[in-house]
Amino acid sequence: MSKDVVVFDRVERWFGVHTVLRGLSVRVQPGTVYALLGRNGAGKTTALRILLGFLHPHEGSATVFGCDSRDLGPGERARIGYVGEDHRLYPTMSVGDAIAFEKDTRPAFRAAFVEKAIERCGLRRAQRIPRLSRGQRAQLSLILAVASDPELLICDDPALGLDAVMRREFLDALVDLLAETGCTVLFSSHFLGDVERIADRVGILHDGALLVDATLDDLKRRIVRCGWSPAAGETAPGGPNVLRVAPRRGGFDLTLLDPTPELFASLRAHGELAEAPTPTLEDLFLDLTGPERPGMLREPLDDLVSPGRAAGGAR
Amino acid sequence: MSLLLRKDRPWVVGFAVAGAAAIAIALLVESAERVFGVGADRLEAPFHVAWIAGLLLGGVASCFDEILGTREFLAQRPLPRSQPYAARLLGVLVVLGVWWFVAPLAAFGIASIRDSGLVRFDASVFAPILATLVVAASSAAIAFAAGTLPAPWWQRLVAAAAWFGAAFGIVHALSSTTNGRVGLPGYVFGHVFVAVVMFAVARAASRHVADPDRALPAPVRRAVLLPVVAALAVVVAAVVREMQSEAIRSLEAVYPKVARRSGEFVLFRSDERGTARRVVDSEHRPTGGSWKPEAGEDVWWGRQWLWYGTSFFFEEPRWCASSNHTRIDRGWVVLAGMGGAFVRTFDGSLRATGRGPEHAPFAPESTIDQVGDAVAAVDAATGEVWRFDPSVDHFVRVASPAGERCERIESHYFDDSAEDRAARKALFPEGSDGKRYDAFVRGRNGGYTVRSGSLVLVPGLLERADRRRAARWSGPAQETDPLVFTLELPADGSPVTFRHEFRPRTAGEWFHAGTAMLQSLLRPTVLQVAGSFVPMPRRAGWMFDRLTVDGRRPWLVFVGCLVAGVAAWRFGRRLRALGADRATQRWWRAAIVCFGPVAVVVGLVVERPRRHARRAAGEPAAPPRIVTPLEPQESVA
Known part of the structure; x- marks a missing residue:
């Protein structure tokens, strides 16, 4: 049995006739902050709901602390904190009630930490939950989720719907908490700048399959963007190292994976090569999952995962 | 908690x-x-x-x-x-x-x-x-x-x-x-x-x-779906019963009626406007003869009246008879349905009373009324007659004739016949108060009134009341086959001179009878089979089929079972095509055989196509294109 906190092992999930996850396999090691990225409908929320036992996979398995997510008991759940994308709290309660409810339903609860945290966020115990702003609810959700000192914190797009200021505050709170507790975090997000700030490792889901499972540093090191103006008569380059070829005036923008010196030499021999600045995570995300434009060539992502698609068998 | x-x-x-x-x-x-x-x-x-x-x-x-x-x-x-x-x-x-x-x-x-x-x-x-x-x-x-x-x-x-x-x-x-x-x-x-x-x-x-994309686990299916299907089957039985009643009423409407003309019984059908009556023969075909309807004609319909309980009832429970009250000088004497007796005065007070000085309550369903010169009550359990004595404010027992057991107090309508006039004179020797209805005590051996604290027999009253009752009400209706039945006339006990078996004979009659029979096939099989072995139950008749109950039309029950069996087989094939496991297929086959078409409908709704169950055995999924190897970590057994 591995010591990985989270393991997705070839998880497949269907909704009606649509495949949402196609053979998802991910391992999250203790202490890692893992960001699950993907476009809308890529399967991030489904993956997290399977992990929490709210949904069952059709194939494969998801385990948390070595326990199958379908059989999570109170013992395992006590070690998990969860922040949903809509920051659900009982609207019939006040902040004080919500804290008491959390305290009484969790075996461990850091009351002093909560007091300090809600004070820092400007929350008062008497405030009714429906009267809180979306940002305040997000902060309270996060405080309550980590108050029980979880070993695994699962956040499903926790910053969704927050404005830039609130998102930054939320992120700061999360960073502080991580510094204090050092727990493992698995979260999904659409805010790639935030992900860059806190994630150790990212997984990019596209169309139900995992395209990337890498550290940020490794990703940035291995993917190189450059401009290339071909000599007369030359066509766009191809091959397994060329992820994307986007036409521009007088040439192409190339996204290369693990480019070899021979590849650069070949490009220089057949045209003019101009190196681009180091891509951000957002650039990489768009290169890998973004829409195709007319004239653009890209290593077909579908082909990259074709064995998995065959395993899904229904498209 | x-x-x-x-x-x-x-x-x-x-x-x-x-x-x-x-x-x-x-x-x-x-x-x-x-x-x-x-x-x-x-x-x-x-x-x-x-x-x-x-x-x-x-x-x-x-x-x-x-x-x-x-x-x-x-x-x-x-x-x-x-x-x-x-x-x-x-x-x-x-x-x-x-x-x-x-x-x-x-x-x-x-x-x-x-x-x-x-x-x-x-x-x-x-x-x-x-x-x-x-x-x-x-x-x-x-x-x-x-x-x-x-x-x-x-x-x-x-x-x-x-x-x-x-x-x-x-x-x-x-x-x-x-x-x-x-x-x-x-x-x-x-x-x-x-x-x-x-x-x-x-x-x-x-x-x-x-999770609509996953089949229910077997224990949940047994515990949850079985009660749902069973309840739907009962509701469908009640609904089909009402639909069938409509078809049967339509059939009764197209069946010919019988009229007596010049001492002869004739089968006829009215035309659409009801302005002419066309004679039909025993095969319900027009003979060409007709006449205009006349006032006061004796006409018999082949229509049956059914008892309480044969239709679905939803109402508050009635625990006992309604309370009855009888006027006295200072208010009313009230006898509650449960048996308690009270004196309700005009000034708004309620005081308990009852049998004897200990105020013992009467049995439920006891009756009270003004009988003769007293407020009397008959105890339903003992058959004793009690009269209310205002001077002591409780009921005192009225001695009954030897061997007599009184049943209840009931009303009788007194007409101007010599018998009723004589009975009325016996009830009111000092002269009637002019009411047409008056109460008497019904005993097993005669009808009584109460006079000066005693029970007095009114000769001939009981027989007169019984005859009047028999003329008005011929007893509880007997549940018979609604499609095929025989009418015998005259029905007053004199020798039968006309007998006709009503059954579908014309296309119009077969249409309504066929509609009712087709509706039988919608009923739950288990109720059809159970009902065919027992007479129509009086209290839950709405669940059973009038066409097949008590051994009627066993072929219709058989066809219903056959349809359910074929449906179960077909549905099993469908489930197999959907990728359902054997236990699921067996469960639904059994449910459809027992409950019939309603189980098919539930099955179609619950067991949706699940394409994931049909795909080929999984091949290994593609690994991510860009992977950073994980740091090696120690493993534990």
């Missing part, structure tokens, strides 16, 4: 207060004297408030977290899976307890202040109240179970409606007696049993997460 109750506090408090107030108001809407004084025979408003409040309570209790969107917020807590269910159940029981005990007491308190002289604190008046309110428990449990089902909203609503209709119909039918009363212990037991079963169903359902 208390913590989860805190979460549920809004609906627990809201329903406890609002429901108790509604029930108390409903009780007060009924007369305080009737509810808290003499004891109610039935409680219409509290009954309807109780079941409606129960349904709302169960629905909200089961779906509270779903309504607030906090279902997963709760589910991710480190709590045993059964604890939220137990907390919700506890909340429901607390609310029901408040409704049961606080609402009647509150209503009693208000009534005591408002009508202080007319109410009395007696356990017997609370029994029908509490028994009527028991429907709150069963309806709450039904809604609770339906709300917990792992299914879409509309399916939960259908399940709730089916459970509600089937449970209330069956309990009412099984606990009712032949005279239209409802047995209190049986009714309470039935509804408590329904509540217990439904809470158990809810517990089984609460273990499963709603």
Whole structure:
């Protein structure tokens, strides 16, 4: 049995006739902050709901602390904190009630930490939950989720719907908490700048399959963007190292994976090569999952995962 | 637990207060004297408030977290899976307890202040109240179970409606007696049993997460789907019964009628406008003869009147006969349906009275009326006659003739015949007060009046009353085959001179008869087979098929079984194509064989196409294109 906190092992999930996850396999090691990225409908929320036992996979398995997510008991759940994308709290309660409810339903609860945290966020115990702003609810959700000192914190797009200021505050709170507790975090997000700030490792889901499972540093090191103006008569380059070829005036923008010196030499021999600045995570995300434009060539992502698609068998 | 109750506090408090107030108001809407004084025979408003409040309570209790969107917020807590269910159940029981005990007491308190002289604190008046309110428990449990089902909203609503209709119909039918009363212990037991079963169903359902893309696990299917299909089958049986009744009425309308013309019985059909009557032969074909309808013609229809219980009933239970009262100088003497006797004075006070100085109550269903010169009552249990003596304010026994046992007090209509005039003179030697209806004591051997404290036989009265009754009412209708039956005339006991077997003979008659037979095939097979071995039950007739009950048309039952068998086989094939496992296929085959087409419809809804179950065996999924190897870590066994 591995010591990985989270393991997705070839998880497949269907909704009606649509495949949402196609053979998802991910391992999250203790202490890692893992960001699950993907476009809308890529399967991030489904993956997290399977992990929490709210949904069952059709194939494969998801385990948390070595326990199958379908059989999570109170013992395992006590070690998990969860922040949903809509920051659900009982609207019939006040902040004080919500804290008491959390305290009484969790075996461990850091009351002093909560007091300090809600004070820092400007929350008062008497405030009714429906009267809180979306940002305040997000902060309270996060405080309550980590108050029980979880070993695994699962956040499903926790910053969704927050404005830039609130998102930054939320992120700061999360960073502080991580510094204090050092727990493992698995979260999904659409805010790639935030992900860059806190994630150790990212997984990019596209169309139900995992395209990337890498550290940020490794990703940035291995993917190189450059401009290339071909000599007369030359066509766009191809091959397994060329992820994307986007036409521009007088040439192409190339996204290369693990480019070899021979590849650069070949490009220089057949045209003019101009190196681009180091891509951000957002650039990489768009290169890998973004829409195709007319004239653009890209290593077909579908082909990259074709064995998995065959395993899904229904498209 | 208390913590989860805190979460549920809004609906627990809201329903406890609002429901108790509604029930108390409903009780007060009924007369305080009737509810808290003499004891109610039935409680219409509290009954309807109780079941409606129960349904709302169960629905909200089961779906509270779903309504607030906090279902997963709760589910991710480190709590045993059964604890939220137990907390919700506890909340429901607390609310029901408040409704049961606080609402009647509150209503009693208000009534005591408002009508202080007319109410009395007696356990017997609370029994029908509490028994009527028991429907709150069963309806709450039904809604609770339906709300917990792992299914879409509309399916939960259908399940709730089916459970509600089937449970209330069956309990009412099984606990009712032949005279239209409802047995209190049986009714309470039935509804408590329904509540217990439904809470158990809810517990089984609460273990499963709603997921339309996965088949229900076998234990959940057994515990949840079986009650749903069974209840739907009962409801479908009741609905088909009504549809069949319509087809049978249409058939009766097209069957020819019989008229007596010049001493001869003739089969005829009226034309569309009813202006002419066309003679038909024994094969129901027109013969060409006709006549215009005349006033005062004797016409017989082949129509049957059926007894209470053959249609689906939904109404408040009637525990006993209504109370009766008879006027005395200072007010009324009231005999409650449960047997208690009271003197209700004009100044608004109610005082208990009864048999003898100890004020013993009468048996339920006892009768009271002004008979002769006394207010008399006949005890239904002992057959004794008692008269009310105003000087001592209680009933004193009236000696009966040797060997006589009195049955009841009943009214008789006195016409101007010599017999009735003689009987009337015997009843009122000093002269009649001019009423046409008067009461007498019906004994086994004769009709009596009470005069000067004694029971006096009125010669010929009983025979006269019996003849009048026989002429008006020929006894309980006998349930016969509605499609094929024989009419014999005259029906007054004289020799039969006309006999005709009505059965479908023309295309129009076959159309309606065929419609009724086709509707039989929609009925649950198990009820069809069971019904074919027993006579039409009087109390739950609405569940059974008049066309096949008591061994009628065994071929129709056989065809129904055959259709169910073919449907089960076809549905099994469909399930196999959908990738269902063998246990699921077996379960649905058995359900369709037992319950017929209704199970097919439920199966089509529940067992949706699941394409993932049909795909080829999985090949290894593609690894991610860009991977950073994980740091090596120690492994544990």
